[in-house]
Amino acid sequence: MTKMRFSSKLYLYAVYAFLYIPIFVLIVFSFNQSKSRANWTGFTFDWYIKLFQNETIMTSLMNTIIVAVAASVFSTILGTMAAIGIYNMRKTSRTILMNLTYIPVISPEIIMGVSLMLLFRYLVDRSGFEFGFVSLILAHISFDVPYVIYNVLPKLRTMNPNLVEAAMDLGCDSKMAFFKVVVPEIMPGIFSGFLMAMTYSIDDFIVSYFTAGENIETLSITIDSMTRRKVSPEINALSAIIFVVIAIVLIGKNFLQNRKLRHDRALARAAVHH
Amino acid sequence: MKASKxxxxxxxxWVLIFTIIPLSLVVFFALTDSDGNFTLDNLFQMSDYMSVLFRSIVFAIIATVxxxxxAFPAAYIISRVSSMNQSSLIILIMVPMWISFLLRTYAWMTLLEPNGLINKMFSLVGLGPFDLINNAGAVILGMVYNYLPFMILPLHSVMTKIEPHTVEAAQDLGCNKINLVRKVILPLSMPGISTGIVAVFVPSVSTFVISRMLGGGTNDLIGDFIESQFLGNSYNPHLGSAMxxxxxVIVLFMMSLFNQFGSEEGAV
Known part of the structure; x- marks a missing residue:
C-alpha cells in the first residue's frame, strides 16, 4: 500500500468534486433569501421554516414513513421465511426460485412500475380494490423482499447445521429449536435485510409513481411535482436535511467500524505480546 | 428441518401474484387491442418510435462508456490506499447515491439553466450565456452524474482483491504502465467492469426523469414514452406495454451480453 501520487490525488479530488459540488450548491442556496438559484442576496432560515410549515411535504413524509415501515416489516417476515424455505429446498427448485427472485432486482424500475400498475388496474376494474396505501405497500414489498432474502441466505449457509440437531438432542422441539437457535444465528442478516428494505422503500420514486394512484403522495412524488414547478427553494432545504442525515448515518457507521477494527487490532497485538 | 421448505x-x-402475473399482463397488453383481441399492431406501431428507441440506446451507451x-482510474486509485482510508473513500462515493436521484438531477437543473450558476460564472468573464440545458449533452451528463457510483463500486470491489504483489511482479518483469493496465489490471477487473456496465446501462436506458428534467421535452427517451402511455395525456396501456x-428485450440482451445471469447473490 504505497502513498498516493500527486496526480492520482488530483484525479480523485476531481471525481469527488464532480459528485459533491452540485449537492453543495443546492445546500448553499437553501440559505439564500431570494428565490434565485444563482444570485446570492443574503442569509436566511426562512425556507427551512416554510418547509416544516408545508403541509403537503409533511403529509407525504408521513406517508413515506408509513409505507416504508409497513413494507419493510412485512417483507422481512416474508423474506426470512422464504430464505429458510429456499435453503432447505432441493437444487432445481432452489435455482428456479432464486432466478425468479432476481427479476425485480434486475428489471428496470419502470417495467416493475407499469406491470404492477396493470395488475392493480385490473383489480380496480374487477373488485372494490383502490389505488392508495395498500397498492403502494404491496408494490414496495415486491421490490423489498429480494434484498431480505439476499441478506438472510448467506447467514443460513454459514450457520453450523449441527446446532439445530444439538438443540433437539438437548430437548428442544423443532419450533423451539427454530426460535432459540436458528433465528438468533441469522439475526444480523434479518436486520441488515430490514434496513436495506427500509432504505429502498424510502428512496423509491419510480415504482411508487406508477402504483400510488391520485390520492396519495410519498415524499419522492412530492419532490417530483415540486421540480416540475421549477422554482421552490424548499426543495433545497429538504435536500440539505436529507444530505446531512445520510452523511451522519453512513460516516458514523464507518467511524464505528473503523474504531472497532482498530480496537480489535490493538487487542490482537496485546495478545501477541503477552 | 425437512418441513421448513x-x-x-x-x-x-407472492412471486406468482406480484412478479409473474404483472409481467404476463405486460405481454398480454402488448399483444392485444382495447377489445382484448390478439393483434401485433402495437408492436408494428413501435416503428414510429424507432428514433426514440435509438436515441435511448445511444445515450445510454455513451453514458456507460x-x-x-x-470510474476505472478512480476505482483503481481507491483500491491502492490503506484499508481504513479505503472504506472512508468508498463511503464518500456512496453518500450521494443515497440522496434521491430526483434531487441530484434537480441540482444539475439549477446549475445548467440559462440564468443558473454556471452561466453566471461565464458572464463574470464576459462569456455566454450558453445553452447548457435542454439538449442531449445535459441528459447524458445527468445519467453519468447519477450512475457513476454504480460503476465505481463494482470496479473497486474487484480491484481491491488485486494483490500489490501481482502489480509489483508485473513491473519487475518489465511491464510498462500501458501493459500493466492492459495485461494485468484490466483482465483482473473484468467481472467488475461487466457488472458496472449493466448497472449503469439499465437505469440509463429506461430513465424518464433525467430526460424530462434536463432534456426539456426535445430529447425524450423510451421511458418518457412509456410513462406518457400509462400516466400522461396519451393514455394507451397497449402501446405502452409494447414499448x-x-x-x-433490450435489457435482457444487454445482460446476456455481459453474462449477468445466474449468480445467486449477484445483486449487492
Whole structure:
C-alpha cells in the first residue's frame, strides 16, 4: 500500500468534486433569501421554516414513513421465511426460485412500475380494490423482499447445521429449536435485510409513481411535482436535511467500524505480546 | 428441518401474484387491442418510435462508456490506499447515491439553466450565456452524474482483491504502465467492469426523469414514452406495454451480453 501520487490525488479530488459540488450548491442556496438559484442576496432560515410549515411535504413524509415501515416489516417476515424455505429446498427448485427472485432486482424500475400498475388496474376494474396505501405497500414489498432474502441466505449457509440437531438432542422441539437457535444465528442478516428494505422503500420514486394512484403522495412524488414547478427553494432545504442525515448515518457507521477494527487490532497485538 | 421448505410457500405465491402475473399482463397488453383481441399492431406501431428507441440506446451507451472511463482510474486509485482510508473513500462515493436521484438531477437543473450558476460564472468573464440545458449533452451528463457510483463500486470491489504483489511482479518483469493496465489490471477487473456496465446501462436506458428534467421535452427517451402511455395525456396501456416489452428485450440482451445471469447473490 504505497502513498498516493500527486496526480492520482488530483484525479480523485476531481471525481469527488464532480459528485459533491452540485449537492453543495443546492445546500448553499437553501440559505439564500431570494428565490434565485444563482444570485446570492443574503442569509436566511426562512425556507427551512416554510418547509416544516408545508403541509403537503409533511403529509407525504408521513406517508413515506408509513409505507416504508409497513413494507419493510412485512417483507422481512416474508423474506426470512422464504430464505429458510429456499435453503432447505432441493437444487432445481432452489435455482428456479432464486432466478425468479432476481427479476425485480434486475428489471428496470419502470417495467416493475407499469406491470404492477396493470395488475392493480385490473383489480380496480374487477373488485372494490383502490389505488392508495395498500397498492403502494404491496408494490414496495415486491421490490423489498429480494434484498431480505439476499441478506438472510448467506447467514443460513454459514450457520453450523449441527446446532439445530444439538438443540433437539438437548430437548428442544423443532419450533423451539427454530426460535432459540436458528433465528438468533441469522439475526444480523434479518436486520441488515430490514434496513436495506427500509432504505429502498424510502428512496423509491419510480415504482411508487406508477402504483400510488391520485390520492396519495410519498415524499419522492412530492419532490417530483415540486421540480416540475421549477422554482421552490424548499426543495433545497429538504435536500440539505436529507444530505446531512445520510452523511451522519453512513460516516458514523464507518467511524464505528473503523474504531472497532482498530480496537480489535490493538487487542490482537496485546495478545501477541503477552 | 425437512418441513421448513414449506416456509417458502407464501413467498412463492407472492412471486406468482406480484412478479409473474404483472409481467404476463405486460405481454398480454402488448399483444392485444382495447377489445382484448390478439393483434401485433402495437408492436408494428413501435416503428414510429424507432428514433426514440435509438436515441435511448445511444445515450445510454455513451453514458456507460463515460462512466467506465471516469470510474476505472478512480476505482483503481481507491483500491491502492490503506484499508481504513479505503472504506472512508468508498463511503464518500456512496453518500450521494443515497440522496434521491430526483434531487441530484434537480441540482444539475439549477446549475445548467440559462440564468443558473454556471452561466453566471461565464458572464463574470464576459462569456455566454450558453445553452447548457435542454439538449442531449445535459441528459447524458445527468445519467453519468447519477450512475457513476454504480460503476465505481463494482470496479473497486474487484480491484481491491488485486494483490500489490501481482502489480509489483508485473513491473519487475518489465511491464510498462500501458501493459500493466492492459495485461494485468484490466483482465483482473473484468467481472467488475461487466457488472458496472449493466448497472449503469439499465437505469440509463429506461430513465424518464433525467430526460424530462434536463432534456426539456426535445430529447425524450423510451421511458418518457412509456410513462406518457400509462400516466400522461396519451393514455394507451397497449402501446405502452409494447414499448415496455421492447425495453425489457433490450435489457435482457444487454445482460446476456455481459453474462449477468445466474449468480445467486449477484445483486449487492
Amino acid at each position: 414449506f416456509l417458502a410457500v407464501p413467498y412463492i405465491a 463515460i462512466c467506465l472511463v471516469i 415496455a416489452l421492447v425495453l425489457m
